[in-house]
Amino acid sequence: MPTATIVTEAFLEAARRQARNLGIPGLPLAIVEHPFAGQARETVEARAEQAAPQVVTILTEPAELLADRFARADPAA
C-alpha cells in the first residue's frame, strides 16, 4: 500500500537511520520545516502545503523509482 511518511527536517536523520535499521533504506519521506508541534495555525498550514505535493508524488510514483531516489538522497545509505 502506498505510504508517505512526513518528517520535519530536525528528524530527517533519525528517520533515515531508523529506516535503514528496519531494512528499508529507501523509505520515501515527505520533508517539511521544523518545528511542527505547538505552532500557530498559519504555520501548520504552511507545513501542510509543503508536504502535500511531496505526498502526492510518493503516493503515485512507482515504488521502485521512489526507493531508488530516496536511497540515493540518504548520504549514509
Next chain:
Amino acid sequence: MSTTHPSAETVDAAAKSLLTSERERFPDSIIEINQRLYERGWTDGLPVIPPTEEAVRWMLGGTDRGPDELIAVLPPAQGEATVEKIAINAVMAGCRPEYLPIVITTIECVAEERLNLYGRQTTTHPGAPLIIVNGPMARELEVNAGFNVFGQGWRANATIGRALRLCLMNIGGGTPGKTDRATHGHPGKYSYCIAENEAANPWEPLHVERGLARETSAVTVIWAEAPHNINDQRNESAPGILRTAASVMATLGGNGFYRQGEALLVLSPEHAATIAGDGWTKDDVRRFLFEQARERFGRVKQGGIFGLGDLPRWIDQHEVGDQVGPPGGHADGDVRGAAAGGAEEAEYFGGAKGDVFRERHDAAVFVEERAGNGELLGRSWAASELVPGDGAHLDDRARARELVEPFPFRAGAGEGMDEKVGVEVHAHQKPMSSSLMRRISASGSVRSKS
C-alpha cells in the same frame, strides 16, 4: 572406555572461549584509548574501562550463560544483545562480574514488548530506565537503598545503571541527538539504579507484591523522569504527608497529567512508618493519591499538552465555572473540582498500537538498607494483569466512591481498585522527605536465569 561426550564443564569452557567480537589494537595509553572511544561515540562522555579480552573474560565469569547467548534485540538499531556484548559494555561501565546477572536481567526487562523500547529510545521525552533491585542480591552486592539513594557513592548503583545505558547506546543504537531525540534528557540517563530498603519497609517489598518470593532477587525496570523531592516536615499523619505528595504530582508540565502514565512514589522510611502507622496499606496510599493528585479543569486547560489528543476518561470535563465536577467527589472542596491526576496511571506503552491501560495508581514503597543473592526478578507486571479499556468502568467506580467514607481509608476501602499500581516506598537521604518520579511509561520485571 571413557565417555565420548564432553562434560558440561568442558562445554561451558569451550563456549566461553568463543568470543566473536572484532579485536582492534589500540595505543597502550588509557587516555588515548578513551579519546578514541569517545570520538566514536561509544561512551557516555565519561572515561571507560577498556574492554580488553582479558577484562571481558573476567566479566563473563559472573554468569553461567555462554557468551553467544542472545538475550534480546535492541531497537532502534536492532542490535543483538548477546551475553558477550553485554559483558563488554559492563566492563566499560566499571561493573564487577557479580553485577553481570543483574545487567543481563535489565536487558531482558527493557526488551519486554510492553515497555515499547523502540519508542523509549527515540522519544523526545526525558525518560530513563530506572532499575530497582530487590532481594538478597541487592544486599550482597551493596546496591544502595539508603542515604543518597539516587546519588553518587555506590559502585553497584553507579555501574549497573551505566552498563544498561551503554548497552542501549552501543547495541541498541540510541545515539543522543541522532536517534535518541530527547529534548532535555535527565542526569539519570548516565545511571539510574536503586535498591529497596526492605528491612525498613512496613509493607511488602515491591517484588513480593508482584508475586515473587521474598528471598528471590529481582530487577524491576521503570522508564522514569527525574526524581522530584517531596519535602514534608510538618505533617504527622498519612493524609497530611500524602497531600503534599499529591501536590507535587499534579503539575501542568507533567505528561501523565494529560495522558496515561504511572507515578512512582519513593518514600523515606520515616514517612513510610508514619503512613503505615496510621493503618494505611499501599492500596490506601494509591487510592488517596488518585483522588488527591488533581487540578481544576479550568487550569488544566491553560497549558501542558491540553488539546493534543483525547484526555483520559477519568478526567471530568464538565465544567462548573472554571471547575469541573469531580469524578469521585469527596469532602475536600479544594481538590474536588477537577481533573487530571498525576497519580493515576494507566500505563501508556508508547503508542504503537494505542492501547492504553488505565487506572493504575502508583506509588512505590521502598525502604532503605544496603545490600544479598539469589535470582532476579520475574515478570510481575504481565500484560494479562493490566486492565485495557476505555475507562468506562471508572465512572461506576467513581460513583461508588462517593459513598465511601472520607479519608483516611480503612482497610478494604480500596477494594476493587486495580492492583497494577506500583507504590514503592523508599528510603532516602533526608529523613523527612520522599520523592516522586512522574511519567513512568512502562516497566518490566524478569527473573534472572544467571
